[in-house]
Amino acid sequence: MASPYILEAQELGRRIPHGEQWLLDRVSLAVRPGDRISCRGPSGSGKSLMLRALSLLDPLDHGAVLWRGASVPAERVPEFRSRVIYLHQRPALLPGTVEENLRCPFTLEINKDRHFDRARITNWLHLLGRSADMLNLSPDNLSGGEAQLVVLLRTLQLDPDVLLVDEPTAALDSDSSKVVESLIDHWWSEAPAKRALIWVSHDFDQARRVATRIVLMNQGQLQEEK
Numbered sequence: 001m002a003s004p005y006i007l008e009a010q011e012l013g014r015r016i017p018h019g020e021q022w023l024l025d026r027v028s029l030a031v032r033p034g035d036r037i038s039c040r041g042p043s044g045s046g047k048s049l050m051l052r053a054l055s056l057l058d059p060l061d062h063g064a065v066l067w068r069g070a071s072v073p074a075e076r077v078p079e080f081r082s083r084v085i086y087l088h089q090r091p092a093l094l095p096g097t098v099e100e101n102l103r104c105p106f107t108l109e110i111n112k113d114r115h116f117d118r119a120r121i122t123n124w125l126h127l128l129g130r131s132a133d134m135l136n137l138s139p140d141n142l143s144g145g146e147a148q149l150v151v152l153l154r155t156l157q158l159d160p161d162v163l164l165v166d167e168p169t170a171a172l173d174s175d176s177s178k179v180v181e182s183l184i185d186h187w188w189s190e191a192p193a194k195r196a197l198i199w200v201s202h203d204f205d206q207a208r209r210v211a212t213r214i215v216l217m218n219q220g221q222l223q224e225e226k
Helices: 047-054 074-083 098-107 118-127 132-136 144-156 174-189 204-210
Strands: 007-015 022-031 036-040 062-067 084-087 162-166 196-200 213-218 221-224
Touching: 007 047, 022 047, 022 062, 036 047, 036 204, 047 084, 047 162, 047 196, 074 084, 084 144, 098 132, 098 144, 118 132, 118 144, 118 174, 144 174, 174 196, 174 204, 196 204
Parallel strands: 022 221, 036 196, 036 213, 084 162, 162 196
Antiparallel strands: 007 022, 007 062, 213 221
16 A cells, blocks of 8 residues: 655654764654645754755664655665755855756756756746846856745756755845745645645744644654644
């Protein structure tokens, strides 16, 4: 029988290297297609570590991550990471134009069967009040908010099954934050029954806006908000 979950954390545990303290303490989370989850908690409580663990970027000392009901063997990790994408708080743009940055993921072997869709990107830019001329700009000519939008576009165009975002608006002003939220919401609306989102946010109001389910992290332990 197929698993109803697209992604599962089963009692994930991670210790301080060569120490006894648990940074993640038996963290469990079951994610269904259609879930929009926000994770809140104090700085240093383990929120980012959980996202990194869910995307198989860090080794675990306990527990397992399941993808569609099964563990992920080493040979399938690249495929997994192309479907469960972690967008960390300060991702970088590469030298070149905005369009070259957006085309870059399609040069990777794992994305060889996908193609850059300029019309789709242009439509998204128009929805955000930007013109296609932005594609010709260098990252050096972008504001912080615009650079964050480009990084999001670069990720969203790959249509991950699960999007893991780590405080993507923490360094942005209110207007830029709302634009980022709008972009993710528009992407989500294209296939809401097939996608899942986990959004780490320090902003209580934002967590309420972007999610239908909120979990709380404290000292490496995770629980559902009541």
